[in-house]
Amino acid sequence: ETGVTQTPRHLVMGMTNKKSLKCEQHLGHxxxxxxKQSAKKPLELMFVYNFKEQTENNSVPxxxxxxxxxxxxxxLHLHTLQPEDSxxxxxxxxxxxxxxxxxxxxxxxxxxx
Amino acid sequence: QKEVEQDPGPLxxxxxxxVSLNCTYSNSAFQYFMWYRQxxxxxxxxxxxxxxxxxxxxxxxxxxxxxxxxxxxxxxxxSQPSDSATYLxxxxxxxxxxxxxxxxxxxxx
Numbered sequence: 643e644t645g646v647t648q649t650p651r652h653l654v655m656g657m658t659n660k661k662s663l664k665c666e667q668h669l670g671h672x673x674x675x676x677x678k679q680s681a682k683k684p685l686e687l688m689f690v691y692n693f694k695e696q697t698e699n700n701s702v703p704x705x706x707x708x709x710x711x712x713x714x715x716x717x718l719h720l721h722t723l724q725p726e727d728s729x730x731x732x733x734x735x736x737x738x739x740x741x742x743x744x745x746x747x748x749x750x751x752x753x754x755x
Numbered sequence: 756q757k758e759v760e761q762d763p764g765p766l767x768x769x770x771x772x773x774v775s776l777n778c779t780y781s782n783s784a785f786q787y788f789m790w791y792r793q794x795x796x797x798x799x800x801x802x803x804x805x806x807x808x809x810x811x812x813x814x815x816x817x818x819x820x821x822x823x824x825x826x827x828x829x830x831x832x833x834s835q836p837s838d839s840a841t842y843l844x845x846x847x848x849x850x851x852x853x854x855x856x857x858x859x860x861x862x863x864x
Binding site for chain 1: 759763787796797804845853855856
């Protein structure tokens with residue numbers, strides 16, 4: 643595996659379900675990010691982890707819960723989501739304290755029924 | 756006022772045309788300027804990365820930054836159908852990376 647991988651690629655869940663998204667980076671980077679991408683809107687930064695420590699939480703509702711067990715893996719735990727949470731969820735990684743050059747995974751297309 | 760403005764398009768051009776994609780921004784603190792390309796059902800991939808004002812060329816792609824006007828551009832020469840994608844500008848500064856909404860480009864044979 644190379645680059646940034648994400649699983650699953652597609653997920654359909656009901657509002658009462660609990661699910662998790664997984665991201666893995668094979669680039670040796672120290673920072674990882676979760677973004678939400680909705681149609682015709684800019685990428686919305688959700689969470690930032692640097693050396694496994696959360697450095698940013700961009701006012702994300704508590705129904706989204708991130709976990710970063712090490713610098714290569716990042717999870718997004720989902721519970722009691724709303725239909726408006728349906729979007730493409732992208733994981734990215736970068737090197738250095740301030741990662742402007744970010745490398746993205748293919749995303750998880752989430753549909754909340 | 757949005758921090759980054761980008762025309763969403765869609766932009767439709769014939770193969771071989773020169774394409775110009777643009778973003779404007781409001782905060783002069785941005786120092787890093789990037790263009791990402793995103794194909795349908797894929798994540799964004801970094802296409803061009805510049806730090807300073809001026810031009811940077813990579814094959815058929817040229818990134819142009821005008822800090823005085825707060826205006827960045829991406830030019831694609833001899834456009835190909837494989838260039839059909841959404842192009843996102845991204846601006847970095849003060850520990851943040853801000854994306855434009857993206858411009859959808861279609862190059863038809």
